[in-house]
Amino acid sequence: MAVDELDTRILRLLLEQPRTSVREYARLLGIARGTLQARLDRMERDGVITGTGPSLSPAALGHPVLAFVHIEVTQGHMDDVGEALAAVPEIVEAFSTTGGGDLLARVVGRDNAHLEDVIQKLISVPGVVRTRTEVALRERVPYRLLPLVESVGRSAAKP
Template sequence: MPLDALDARILRLLLDRPRTSVREYARILGVARGTLQARLERLERDGVIVMAGPRVSPAALGHPVLAFVRIEVARGHLDDVGDALASVPEIVEAFSITGSGGDLLTRVVARDNAHLEGVIQRLGRLPGVVRIRTEIALSERVAHRVLPLVESLSPAEGSDGGTRGAESGGEDGSGGAQREAR
C-alpha cells in the first residue's frame, strides 16, 4: 500500500512518541481526531502498523548472552524442526532462510555461555537437524529500528514535521499508542 505524506508523518510521530494519546497526535499533526483515527485504523488493517505489547529486554530478565544460531535441516524436516523451535524458550526469533548458511536462522538468548551451550546441544538433538553454526553477538551496533525506513519512503515535509527531538521511546513502534476510548 503506498503511503502518502500524512501517513508518513503519522508513522514518524508514532515512532518518535509511542506513548502519546490520539488527541495529542492529532493536535501535533494539525488534523481532526477523526481523520487521524481513520488513518490509524487503515494503517493497522493494512498491516503497516502492527500493535504489539511492550518490548521486554532478555538481558534484564537475566539472559544477557545473545547468539545467532544457523540450523541446517534434513530434506523434508523444515516444518517439523521449525515447529519444535517454538518449544525452546531461549529462542526469541526464528526465520527460514536461503543460501549456504543453513535453513533456519534463530536468535537465541542465554544466561551465560554454559547455558547457551546447553541450548545449542538441545537444538542439535532435534530430529531432522543436520548441522548447527553459532555466532555470539559481542555488542549491538544498531538497535532494532524502522524510523529511517519510514523516512526513506516519503520525503519529509519541512525538516521533520515537528516530531523529532521529543520524548524518545522504542522507535520500532512496539510501545504502541495509548488510544483514547472510542
C-alpha cells in the same frame, strides 16, 4: 501498500512517542482525531503497523548473551523443526533463509553455558542436521525503523 507524507508523520510519532494518546497525536499532527484513527486502522489492516506492545530487553530479563544460530534442516522437516523451535523460550525469533543454512534463529542465554545448553537442545530436535553459532559481541545498530519510515516518506513526497 503506499504510505503518503501524512502516514509517515503518523508513523514517526508512533515510533518517537509510543505512549501518547490518539487525541494527542491528532493535536500534534494538526488533524482530526477521526482522520488519524482511520489512517491507523488502514495501516493496521494493511500490515504496516503490526503491534503496539512494549519493546522488551532480553538482557534486562537476565539473558544478556545473544547469538545467531544457523540451522541446517533435513529436507521435508522444516515445519516440524519450526514448531519445535517455537517451543524453546530462548529462541526469540527464527527465519527460513537462503544460503548456508535453512533457518536462522536469534537465541538468548543467561551466560555462555546456558547458551550451549540451548544449542544442545536444538541439535537434538528431529530433523536438525547441524548448527553453526555466532555470538554477538556488541550491538552496533539497534533495531530501528524510523530511518526507513523517513526514507519511504521522502519517496512518497516526490512527484
